[in-house]
Amino acid sequence: MGAWNLTGTAASAPRGTAKDALSVTQAVELAAGALDALPQITMLGEVTGFRGPNARSGHCYFQIKDDSSAVDCIVWRGVYAKCAFELRDGMQVLLTGGFNLYKPTGRMSFVARSLALAGEGLLRQQVAALAEKLRREGLMDDARKRRIPAFCTRVAVVTSLSGAVIDDVKRTLRRRNPLVELVCVGAKVQGDGAPAELIEGLARAAALDLAPDCILLVRGGGSFEDLMTFNDEELARAVAACPVPVITGIGHEPDTSICDMVSDRRCSTPTAAAESVAPAITELAELLATRERRLATATSGIVQAARRDLVACAQRARQAISATLAQERRTTEAFARHGCLTSPGYIVERRASELVQTADRFERAGVQAQERFARAVADLATRLRAASASISAPRPALELAASRLDGAGESLLAGHRAGLAAQAAKLDALSPLKVLARGYAIAYDERGVATSAKNFAPGDALRVRFGDGEVAGTVTGVVDNG
């Protein structure tokens, strides 16, 4: 080599000659040795070009850069496995390790033996660790989150009194529900001393004479570091321990602070937090309209039920009284059907016919008694004659006695005869036959004595009793004088 001067310039001193030249391998090894001789380096930079661990080997290849330089980086699989976080483009990381030259390509890489987050990444890692610690303590358990009334009428707001946030809260609630009374408690929401002021603000709000229904802990949007105040451990513990339920609305939608995690209700923004404390006034008006309808429906239901009861009672009363009346009517009609009322003459009739029979019996008894006495007297007379035939001596005495006996017998009979005649005369006077004998007659229909022309209709059988017998016939016509 070096035998040709192709450039036309004279080979001069600093230039090596072919004789002095190193092979590529030698040169690369020289460089590699120089890199190896460097002490362990810790380097701060931003991850770029990270595409995840290599699918086959598990090693990570990416670049780390700052404003003006960049260098390839390698994190071996074993190192990455021990790492507590996942690498992402844009992350600020601290890499500790050394440079290495890959001889087949001559490419220099930084091989990290350990890596750690820096900047916001570090903060986020610390926040995540604190969150995990508090979670393990149970500060984020749903069970310890307090119930917040659906309609808080007195609300304390702990935030900066100088920012736009307090106005947003006031305006939101004035528009949504002016019945919510607000008590504003001022506190710094970022920078040194902010957590302490917020802790004090929570305590002052909770200690209000008339305790609020809830406390709004709110702050407008900001950078991650601005919002770090709400990742403060002491403040988080104060939120969890606050005797009044705390609602947080910190930053914007995706921001979640530790205070959000331990609060009783987490809202994404201060406005959302304010809206969550009470229903809108239009909802209240609708609720009142609903209640008005329910009140009217329930009351008219009660009144209608009472009216139905009353109607039912009236109906039952009517039924009861008409049943009682019907019963009384039946009883009365049963009385009315008694013979004594339908035909009062029948009783007299029956008694009269009984009396007739008695009179007949009495008459027969009288006759029989007379016959019996007559026979007895005849018998005695016969016996007396037979006896007197044998006794002739005292004849005149006997004849006298016989004559006295006759007289006595006659007078004995005469008394009875006279009594009997008197009774017969009385009986005769009482007999209905006597009435009949005067020209009256008794008419009978099929049921007995007929006392009314109404009992008959043409064609009915008719029987008429006269004093000396009966006539039977058929009614040919009825004339009603009643």
Place this chain on the structure above:
Amino acid sequence: MADQKPVADLSYKEASQELERIIRALESGDMELEESLESYTRGVELLRSLRERLADAEQKVSVLMKDVDGGDTLVDAGPADTSDELKL
């Protein structure tokens, strides 16, 4: 019904809760007619009062201020200015 406060003395929340109780009691149907009519009258009174309060509601805002000896005092701050929104 025993401890009835005048409706005007009740807070919105108290009045609203009493109204709900009355409606529930009426809806349960266990009430005597006279009692239910009394409840209805009370309910209508509460309803009217609640409506008026909704219509007349004025936001109350105060600020908790530290006074010279370190104690807390409530200072009235007046309602939020929403005049710009009302024009919308």
